[in-house]
Amino acid sequence: MIAITPLEAWIGEKAGIAPELTGRSFAEALQGYQLRKLNETIGYARRASPFYRPRLSFLPAVPLSALSDMARLPFTTPSDIAAEPFAFLAVRQNEVARIVTLRTSGSTGQPKRLFFTEEDLELTVNFFHRGMATLVRPGQRVAILLPGKMADSVGDLLLRGLRRMDAQALVYGPVTDPLDAVSVVTSFGAHCLVGIPTQVLAMARSRRGAAIGKGPIESILLSTDYVPRAIADTLEAAWGCGVFTHYGMTEMGLGGGVECAALDGYHLREADLYFEVVDHATGKPCPDGVTGEVVFTTLTRRGMPLIRYRTGDIARIISEPCPCGSALRRLERVKGRWDGSFCLGPDSLLNLPDMDELLFRLPNLLDYRATISKNEAGNFHLHIDAQVTEESPILRDKDVLRALNGIDAIRKTVGTNLEIPTVRLSANKCWSTTGVAKRRIITTL
Numbered sequence: 001m002i003a004i005t006p007l008e009a010w011i012g013e014k015a016g017i018a019p020e021l022t023g024r025s026f027a028e029a030l031q032g033y034q035l036r037k038l039n040e041t042i043g044y045a046r047r048a049s050p051f052y053r054p055r056l057s058f059l060p061a062v063p064l065s066a067l068s069d070m071a072r073l074p075f076t077t078p079s080d081i082a083a084e085p086f087a088f089l090a091v092r093q094n095e096v097a098r099i100v101t102l103r104t105s106g107s108t109g110q111p112k113r114l115f116f117t118e119e120d121l122e123l124t125v126n127f128f129h130r131g132m133a134t135l136v137r138p139g140q141r142v143a144i145l146l147p148g149k150m151a152d153s154v155g156d157l158l159l160r161g162l163r164r165m166d167a168q169a170l171v172y173g174p175v176t177d178p179l180d181a182v183s184v185v186t187s188f189g190a191h192c193l194v195g196i197p198t199q200v201l202a203m204a205r206s207r208r209g210a211a212i213g214k215g216p217i218e219s220i221l222l223s224t225d226y227v228p229r230a231i232a233d234t235l236e237a238a239w240g241c242g243v244f245t246h247y248g249m250t251e252m253g254l255g256g257g258v259e260c261a262a263l264d265g266y267h268l269r270e271a272d273l274y275f276e277v278v279d280h281a282t283g284k285p286c287p288d289g290v291t292g293e294v295v296f297t298t299l300t301r302r303g304m305p306l307i308r309y310r311t312g313d314i315a316r317i318i319s320e321p322c323p324c325g326s327a328l329r330r331l332e333r334v335k336g337r338w339d340g341s342f343c344l345g346p347d348s349l350l351n352l353p354d355m356d357e358l359l360f361r362l363p364n365l366l367d368y369r370a371t372i373s374k375n376e377a378g379n380f381h382l383h384i385d386a387q388v389t390e391e392s393p394i395l396r397d398k399d400v401l402r403a404l405n406g407i408d409a410i411r412k413t414v415g416t417n418l419e420i421p422t423v424r425l426s427a428n429k430c431w432s433t434t435g436v437a438k439r440r441i442i443t444t445l
């Protein structure tokens with residue numbers, strides 16, 4: 001029997017849904033709440049946000065009569081925020097409690113600025129409190145391996161959420177020294193770890209980490225834009241624990257959704273966010289079950305409401321009901337990003353997630369960087385710079401090359417558009433110092 005996601009009761013309360021409603025009636029009541037909140041958000045953004053005022057002026061006073069009317073509204077893109085962040089601000093500047101600056105992907109890209117009021121931050125703490133109940137019981141100890149030194153940083157907000165459920169939490173911060181992290185986590189007696197996939201992997205693949213064995217660590221929450229399945233499987237095998245995935249980004253107010261005990265897609269934070277999946281090229285809504293780009297609208301945010309924000313993340317809504325029995329929708333685990341792939345030739349798209357699934361299954365590989373350049377003849381060159389442990393079995397270049405050969409895009413283009421890839425393996429090197437930066441294929445063309 002799989003425990004129902006605690007998000008359902010929480011979302012039901014927030015949306016004012018009668019506790020006796022379940023299944024389809026719950027889902028319909030939630031849709032009614034979302035429609036009301038979307039109309040409120042659009043009205044608020046039109047009144048208070050200089051960015052949205054002109055863009056949404058064409059809409060009638062009550063803009064939506066059904067959720068499907070959302071498709072008539074324009075999208076908001078990351079570059080809109082980067083270009084004029086203050087135009088998104090819907091409150092006075094003295095009401096802003098936290099500003100997060102995010103680097104954007106392009107080398108010339110301006111950073112994005114995101115503004116949160118005290119009430120906005122409280123929404124996040126509330127989500128962390130109720131969402132963590134999926135994998136932590138009161139009285140348990142949680143090691144937070146995310147940035148948390150600054151007030152209102154992700155680690156700090158999570159700590160505050162966990163305290164509300166009487167869990168004990170320790171903010172360790174991002175892992176730069178896996179051995180040190182393992183000893184701190186072990187002496188703290190952590191039942192649960194929350195961290196960045198490659199960093200927790202480095203802990204598990206260290207000798208001291210492997211010695212933890214099965215039992216002490218009961219659950220892990222991995223959080224970033226997407227989590228390679230190969231890393232989750234490796235952690236599960238090493239420590240015999242449940243590996244849950246969280247989906248979120250700063251723009252969502254950090255939290256977006258979290259998997260239930262069925263470990264098969266995220267239940268979403270639907271009282272605070274409205275999610276859509278749209279066709280990446282046409283922008284048209286995708287029916288449930290069809291893969292597209294994740295788009296969300298904030299329902300409760302004051303500082304900086306966002307309407308139809310394009311995340312760039314690839315996923316689909318799972319049509320089938322969740323084995324946990326919840327009426328909440330599920331978003332399939334994110335499969336990477338639209339801008340994260342590279343075209344090596346016709347029908348030969350190289351994706352980081354495809355490489356991740358094969359490379360992270362290699363024993364002793366901790367992290368890697370893939371760089372694509374062009375040689376003088378105009379052919380592509382792929383170089384893998386991999387970080388490995390020094391322990392046996394020793395990983396060799398040819399093991400990495402063999403794994404790469406399992407990728408269609410590489411196999412199909414090697415010898416024509418693509419030179420034979422090169423590999424450099426090094427031990428005692430740690431790149432994982434940037435915290436929550438998104439991994440990507442590096443191009444030097």
Ligand SMILES: [Zn+2]
Pocket residue numbers: 004005260261262267322323324325326
């Ligand atoms: Zn579920």
